[in-house]
Every structure is written in structure tokens, then in C-alpha cells.
Amino acid sequence: MAASQENESDMDFSDNDCYDYNNYYNDDDSDVEHVDPMKVDPEYFEYRCLSEEEVERLLNESVESLSNCLRISPTLAKVLLHGHHWNSNEVIRKYKDNPSQTIIWAKINPPSPQSIMTSNYYTCPVCVTPQHVEKFSHLPCGHKFCKDCWITHFEVQINQGISTSISCMAKDCVVLVPESFVLMHLQHKTNIREKYQHFVFQDYVKSHPELRFCPGPNCPIIVHSREIKAKKSICEQCKTAFCFRCGCDYHAPTDCQVIKKWLIKCADDSETANYISAHTKDCPKCHICIEKNGGCNHMQCYNCKHDFCWMCLGDWKSHGSEYYECSRYRENPNIAHESVHAQAREALTKYLHYYERWENHSKSLKLEEQTLEKLRDRINEKVMSGLGTWIDWQYLFASANLLAKCRYTLQYTYPFAYYMDAGPRKELFEYQQAQLEAEIENLSWKIERAETTDRGDLENQMDIAEKRRTTLLKDFLDV
Amino acid sequence: MANIAAQRIKREFKEVIRSEEVAKCAIKLDLVDNNYTELRGEIAGPPDTAYEGGNFVLEIKVPETYPFNPPKVRFITKIWHPNISSVTGAICLDILKDQWAAAMTLRTVLLSLQALLSAAEPDDPQDAVVARQYKENVEMFRLTARHWTNAYAGGPNANPECDEKIKRLVDMGIEEHQARVALSSYNWDLERATEQLFS
Ligand SMILES: [Zn+2]
Ligand SMILES: [Zn+2]
Ligand SMILES: [Zn+2]
Ligand SMILES: [Zn+2]
Numbered sequence: 001m002a003a004s005q006e007n008e009s010d011m012d013f014s015d016n017d018c019y020d021y022n023n024y025y026n027d028d029d030s031d032v033e034h035v036d037p038m039k040v041d042p043e044y045f046e047y048r049c050l051s052e053e054e055v056e057r058l059l060n061e062s063v064e065s066l067s068n069c070l071r072i073s074p075t076l077a078k079v080l081l082h083g084h085h086w087n088s089n090e091v092i093r094k095y096k097d098n099p100s101q102t103i104i105w106a107k108i109n110p111p112s113p114q115s116i117m118t119s120n121y122y123t124c125p126v127c128v129t130p131q132h133v134e135k136f137s138h139l140p141c142g143h144k145f146c147k148d149c150w151i152t153h154f155e156v157q158i159n160q161g162i163s164t165s166i167s168c169m170a171k172d173c174v175v176l177v178p179e180s181f182v183l184m185h186l187q188h189k190t191n192i193r194e195k196y197q198h199f200v201f202q203d204y205v206k207s208h209p210e211l212r213f214c215p216g217p218n219c220p221i222i223v224h225s226r227e228i229k230a231k232k233s234i235c236e237q238c239k240t241a242f243c244f245r246c247g248c249d250y251h252a253p254t255d256c257q258v259i260k261k262w263l264i265k266c267a268d269d270s271e272t273a274n275y276i277s278a279h280t281k282d283c284p285k286c287h288i289c290i291e292k293n294g295g296c297n298h299m300q301c302y303n304c305k306h307d308f309c310w311m312c313l314g315d316w317k318s319h320g321s322e323y324y325e326c327s328r329y330r331e332n333p334n335i336a337h338e339s340v341h342a343q344a345r346e347a348l349t350k351y352l353h354y355y356e357r358w359e360n361h362s363k364s365l366k367l368e369e370q371t372l373e374k375l376r377d378r379i380n381e382k383v384m385s386g387l388g389t390w391i392d393w394q395y396l397f398a399s400a401n402l403l404a405k406c407r408y409t410l411q412y413t414y415p416f417a418y419y420m421d422a423g424p425r426k427e428l429f430e431y432q433q434a435q436l437e438a439e440i441e442n443l444s445w446k447i448e449r450a451e452t453t454d455r456g457d458l459e460n461q462m463d464i465a466e467k468r469r470t471t472l473l474k475d476f477l478d479v
Numbered sequence: 480m481a482n483i484a485a486q487r488i489k490r491e492f493k494e495v496i497r498s499e500e501v502a503k504c505a506i507k508l509d510l511v512d513n514n515y516t517e518l519r520g521e522i523a524g525p526p527d528t529a530y531e532g533g534n535f536v537l538e539i540k541v542p543e544t545y546p547f548n549p550p551k552v553r554f555i556t557k558i559w560h561p562n563i564s565s566v567t568g569a570i571c572l573d574i575l576k577d578q579w580a581a582a583m584t585l586r587t588v589l590l591s592l593q594a595l596l597s598a599a600e601p602d603d604p605q606d607a608v609v610a611r612q613y614k615e616n617v618e619m620f621r622l623t624a625r626h627w628t629n630a631y632a633g634g635p636n637a638n639p640e641c642d643e644k645i646k647r648l649v650d651m652g653i654e655e656h657q658a659r660v661a662l663s664s665y666n667w668d669l670e671r672a673t674e675q676l677f678s
Contacts (some may be wrong), residue, residue: 126546127483128490143582152483156547169581309487335505 040387041418042473043252045231047244048224052201054068055211055222059204060454062088070095075180080106082164086208102452107167107176110141124149126169137185141176143170150185151471155192163199216240230256230479245479254416266355284313294367296444311360324447327437328430329353331422354418361411366443371448372400396450399462403447406465408441409473418474429476436468484545488515491584498586504639506589508539516541518674520552520589524632525597529624530558533632537592538568539585549579557656559620559627559663561610570595571605608664622662630659633651644669648676 037044050058051469066088067077072095080091083106094102105110123130124146130226136144145153154177157166166182168175179200205211209228214221216238223233223244230245232252242249246256254262283290283301285308290301297310307316329350379393412434422425444463446453484625492515495508504556507521520537524530535558540551552575554568562571574583604610613620626641644667646672648658653676661672 115601126487128487147582149483149581153547156544169578171583171587256528 042470042477043232045229045233045244046225046227047233049214049221049236050224052220052222052263055205055224056201058224059086059208062086066091073399074124075178076103076108079178081107082204082207083107086204086210092384107174108140108178110173110175114219126153127317136204136221137181139168139175139181141170141173141175143167143168143173143175145169147185149190154185154196155189156180158196159200160191161199163196164203176363212244213248214238214240215242219263240262249406251412251415252479253473255478258419259412259415262418266358281310281313284308294371294444294448296441296448297364298441298445299472311357327357327417327434351418354414358411359408360413362413365407365411368400368403368444368447372397375400375447375450395459399443399447399450399458402462402466403440403443406436406443406469409469410436410440431474432468432472432475436465436472439465439468481618484541484543487546488518488541488585491586492518492576493586493588495586500586500590505593506586508585519555520583520585520641522589522593522596524628524634525593528597530560530596530619530628530632532636533628533634535596535632537589539588541553545583546583549574550577550585550588554590557631558607558665559624560596560599561599561604561606561613562595564606565609565627565660565663566606571603612663612666619666623667624628627659627663641667648673 002084026122062081063074063077066072066081069088069092070077072080073244080095081088084091084094086367091102094105101111104111120133121130122133122144124136124137124144126149127143129146131146133144135146135148137150138144153169154166164176164179166177167173168177175332182196183193184195203214206224207214210224210226212223212225212233214223214235214237216235219235219236219240221235221239223235224235225244226233228245230252232241232250233244234241239470243251243256246260247260248256248263250423251259271475280289282288283304286301286304288301288303290299298307298316299310300307308314309316331346331350375396379390379396382393383390410433413429413436417426417429417433420429439461443458443461446458448460450458492508492510495506498506499573502507505523509519509521511517511519518539518541520539522535522537524535534556535554538553538555542548542551552570554563554570556568557565558568559565563569564662570592572591572595574580574588601614602615609620612623622638622641625634625636626638629637641662644662645655645658647669648662649655653661653674657676658672661676662669665671665675
């Protein structure tokens with residue numbers, strides 16, 4: 001095998017031509033007036049949407065440069081890179097330090113070399129058929145099996161979705177089968193070979209921290225970023241927005257682990273939380289039944305015109321400005337002394353408080369999408385009857401989009417707050433969250449009444465809401 | 480592929496029959512059908528363990544893709560062990576899953592299962608109740624495993640105290656095995672076992 005030969009040769013290395021300084025994005029650090037874009041926009045993120053072919057090229061470049069640098073075969077370079085999360089520098093460091101041990105760790109060579117058997121006939125230990133030695137092949141470990149058995153082994157493994165982790169068939173042998181060995185045996189098996197190559201590519205992308213498959217349905221795009229952070233990437237092809245680090249729905253300011261914990265909790269507790277999903281509530285003043293049909297949580301009773309908050313049923317006047325208490329959960333300070341039952345009840349109440357708001361903003365987002373549709377129809381009518389052009393009304397769509405963006409962030413502040421420890425930082429967070437919430441509801445209220453709202457007034461409200469959102473992210477988005 | 484499977488099993492069957500472990504009565508292999516797709520294995524409980532003196536019967540099903548995939552093995556004899564389900568006999572053992580290698584044989588499997596009886600791995604449990612008892616109260620675990628070996632695998636070490644408690648529950652109308660499971664799960668606390676059975 002090619003791989004086993006290379007590590008035997010003695011090699012000289014020059015330090016200066018090896019390391020991977022190749023900069024994909026050419027960030028120009030020498031520019032003194034360069035402003036850190038993160039300071040302006042806490043969600044700033046540089047990434048590129050690549051096709052499968054582009055990613056293949058990118059991977060091949062890494063393989064080639066490593067193989068040139070260490071003077072090893074591309075096969076070996078590829079296995080080493082895959083085994084080290086495509087970190088060339090780490091491979092180079094380890095390889096220079098101890099080439100033979102590195103190859104053993106990568107499960108390319110066995111820890112102890114095997115004796116090569118010399119007779120012409122040999123019984124394959126798998127199919128127990130005696131055959132001529134030409135019918136056999138082996139990996140660097142020296143475990144010989146007939147080629148038909150290797151092929152069947154590969155077929156069985158590949159049909160189970162296994163590719164880069166296929167290993168030797170011998171008992172207790174950890175040596176992995178490199179891509180070239182598999183492909184050589186599957187020369188005449190086009191279908192299974194293609195399946196294999198597909199799985200191998202998936203494995204490479206998944207093991208590469210700078211690459212992430214677009215989670216959009218059937219989308220072939222792969223996002224590439226040098227910065228491995230929980231930032232928002234939007235697929236150019238299918239427009240799916242997702243967190244680059246975990247591949248789930250974008251979740252700022254909450255981090256990847258916390259949102260995962262939260263979503264699991266919500267799924268586990270969905271029974272308990274179900275009762276809140278009612279679409280109707282009673283007006284707190286005249287007790288007439290009110291159905292929510294827009295996204296805005298500032299409700300006005302159609303009967304008595306009382307203004308109230310859909311979430312807490314409190315008077316809206318207390319919500320409009322300054323510090324409002326609706327988003328905040330007040331913990332019972334004496335809870336530690338209460339009974340187990342009381343503590344369990346308190347824990348549930350606390351969870352429901354956050355869950356209700358999380359769920360409500362998610363629903364509001366959907367309802368506001370419908371509002372946007374209605375808005376589109378109304379504007380269409382206006383344009384048809386000569387009241388301005390589409391361009392004149394463009395600002396309304398901009399405001400609806402901004403509202404969606406702000407409400408999305410607001411929705412994800414609730415799991416963040418739920419898991420936050422009590423203290424001054426949480427107080428600051430809840431203060432900012434409350435302010436953001438108030439401005440979002442103002443914006444929503446104004447958009448629902450868009451035609452009668454002054455354009456300047458609306459644009460001003462957009463500006464305020466976005467500022468509140470950015471401030472909160474600047475202070476609390478920690479990625 | 481099915482052809483390879485039969486060819487292999489035939490060869491392995493001979494290998495086990497001739498092996499020295501069979502001579503020592505430590506392992507045994509019998510054919511169940513003539514297609515070599517189902518076999519019956521037997522292993523002796525290893526000495527100096529709670530399973531000593533017991534004989535444990537195994538169901539072995541050979542898949543069509545054997546030996547490229549592992550055989551499907553489960554205990555027919557009821558057994559109290561962290562890595563074996565006390566209900567279904569299902570086994571949690573790496574070589575029966577992803578650590579299987581085509582060059583392994585049924586003899587390897589039988590010997591590995593015997594080794595598993597000597598050295599349980601409670602951190603990779605198949606039966607959570609047994610594993611918890613093993614970790615929290617290993618003496619209680621040994622007593623229970625020995626009792627099960629006596630009750631189901633022909634082990635020589637009867638425990639009159641256990642038998643007495645089971646009899647008390649049987650007298651109340653509980654089926655014997657059900658009574659044994661409840662008592663075993665509650666560290667032979669008759670009161671708690673009764674409570675659970677009648678709740
Ligand atoms: Zn090997
Ligand atoms: Zn063979
Ligand atoms: Zn996409
Ligand atoms: Zn994430």
C-alpha cells in the first residue's frame with residue numbers, strides 16, 4: 001500500500017513553506033482605518049454559499065497542499081485531515097513530531113506490523129474458501145481476505161450508511177479502509193461506488209468545522225466560514241436562515257447548548273403547556289370574548305375599547321413606556337423554604353411564564369405574516385386606483401420585515417432569560433428585553449394601522465425598535 | 480451471500496464441536512434447523528461468579544449477510560445481569576453491534592458472552608434496574624444473580640430466604656416469576672415489592 005511506504009522514508013522539513021496561511025477572505029488587517037464590523041453590527045458574519053463541486057475543490061486543495069508539504073500520498077493526507085477535523089497545522093505538527101505514531105493514531109497502520117504469509121494458496125478466513133494468493137488483498141495491517149469478501153464487506157457497510165469508518169475485517173484490528181482501497185475494489189460496481197462517494201463526502205463536510213450543510217429541505221448548498229461561531233447564515237439558494245455552528249434555526253441571543261436544552265424541554269413538557277395555546281381570551285374589563293387575529297400583543301377590546309396586553313391581561317398603559325413588568329418573571333424569594341410540592345409548582349409556573357411568551361411571539365410572527373399578505377393586497381388596490389406607486393409604499397414592506405426580525409430575536413430572548421441566573425445581569429437583560437418588547441408592540445400596532453400612520457412616524461418607530469434589538473445583542477450575544 | 484453464511488456456519492460448527500472448551504463443557508453449540516440459520520448455544524456460568532454452576536441457553540439467529548453482519552443473539556435462560564435484559568434476554572455487547580468483524584466466529588461470540596458474565600459493564604447497561612442495583616449495592620446484586628442462577632439455570636446455590644419471600648407473594652396470588660422480578664427490583668424488600676405489585 002502506498003500509505004505504508006511513505007512513512008518509512010526519512011524526510012526533511014523546512015518550516016516556512018508549510019503552514020496553511022491561505023486566506024480565503026483576504027481580510028486586510030494592515031488597513032489602519034479598518035472598522036471592526038462587529039462593533040457596528042453584533043450579528044455581522046462573513047460566509048460563502050458553496051456548491052458540492054466548490055467544496056470538493058476546497059477539500060482537494062487542502063489535501064494537495066498537505067501532501068506536498070509532508071511529501072505523503074494524497075490518500076494518506078486525506079485520511080489524516082479527516083481524522084483531525086481538517087486542521088492542517090495540527091496534522092503537520094503531529095506528523096513532524098512522530099510520523100509513524102501519527103499514522104498509527106489515524107488508524108492507517110497497525111500498532112504492530114503483521115507477518116506477511118508466503119504460500120501460494122490460502123484460505124480466506126471469512127468465506128473459508130482456499131484460493132490463489134492473487135485473489136487476496138490486504139491493508140497495511142497485513143490481514144488478508146479474498147477480494148470478493150472485501151467487496152461484500154464494503155457493500156454491506158455502505159448499505160448501512162457507513163463510509164469513512166469502514167475497518168479491516170480481522171478480529172480486534174482497528175485499521176481503517178482508505179477511500180482509494182474501497183474505490184479500487186468497487187471499480188465495476190457503479191451504483192454502490194457512487195453511494196460510497198456520496199457518504200464519504202457527507203462525512204468530510206460533517207467533520208469539517210468550517211463547513212455546514214444548509215438544513216433547507218433537499219438543498220445542496222454548503223456554507224463555508226472561517227469563523228466557527230453561532231452566527232446567522234442565510235442560504236443563497238433556498239433562503240433558509242440558520243445558526244452556522246449548530247445548523248438549527250438561528251437563536252441569538254441564546255447559545256447553541258441552551259437552545260437545544262430549551263427545545264428538548266418544550267417537547268417534553270408540551271402536554272402541560274398545551275392548555276395555553278387557546279386563541280381566545282376574555283377582555284379583562286367587560287369580559288367579552290376576544291379572538292386574536294393579528295400579531296400585535298397590544299389588544300383593544302372591540303366592545304369597550306379597553307387597551308390591554310394579550311400576554312398578562314394587564315392595562316396597556318403600564319406597558320407603553322419605561323420599565324414594564326410583563327416579560328419579567330418574579331421569583332418567590334422564599335421558595336427554598338417551601339415544600340417540595342410548592343417548589344415543583346413554582347418551577348412549573350416559572351417555565352410556563354417563559355414558555356407562554358416564547359410560544360406567543362412565535363404565533364405573532366405567523367400572524368404578522370398574514371398581516372403582510374393583507375397589506376400587499378391593500379397596497380395593490382391603492383396602486384391600481386392611482387394612489388401612488390409600489391415604490392411609494394415600499395417602506396411598509398421594509399417595516400414589516402424589520403418587525404419580523406425584531407420579534408424573532410425577542411422570541412429567542414425568552415429561553416435565554418429562563419436559564420439565566422438571578423442577579424444584576426439578569427435584571428439588565430430583562431430591562432432591555434422589556435424595552436425591546438414595548439417598541440416591537442408599538443411597531444406592530446402601527447403597521448397594522450399602516451395606512452393611517454404617518455410615514456415618518458413609522459420609520460422613526462422602526463429605527464427605535466432596531467436600535468433596542470442591536471443594543472440587547474451587543475450586550476448579551478456572546479459567540 | 481447466503482451461500483457464504485451457510486458455508487461459514489458449517490465450518491464454525493465443526494470448529495466449536497472440536498474445541499477444547501467443549502471438552503471442558505464450557506460452551507456448546509447445537510443446530511436448530513438444517514439451513515444453518517438458527518442455532519442454540521449454551522455457556523456455563525464462569526467459576527467464582529454469581530453464575531457459577533448455571534447453564535445458560537442462547538438463541539442464535541444467523542442473518543443472510545453473515546459473517547459481514549453479526550449473528551443475532553439473546554439469552555433464553557432468564558438471567559440477572561446489567562448488560563442483559565431480565566425481560567427479553569437482549570444483550571448489550573459491542574461485538575454483537577458495531578465492533579463485529581467478519582473474521583469473528585460463533586466461538587468468539589460464546590466466549591465473549593462468557594467473559595461478559597465474569598465482568599459486567601454497568602456503565603453500558605441493557606437493564607437499567609439491574610445496573611442501578613449493581614452500582615449501588617453490589618452484594619445485593621450478587622445475591623440476586625445467584626438466586627436467579629439457581630431458579631432458572633440450574634445453579635446449586637439456593638437461598639431459602641429469597642425462596643420464602645417469593646412463596647409469601649405466590650400465596651397472595653402473584654405469579655412466581657413476577658414475584659421474583661418485583662423482589663429483585665426492590666432489593667428483596669417484601670413490603671415495597673408488595674406495594675408495587677398491588678398498586
Ligand atoms: Zn487488519
Ligand atoms: Zn473470502
Ligand atoms: Zn439552502
Ligand atoms: Zn447554534
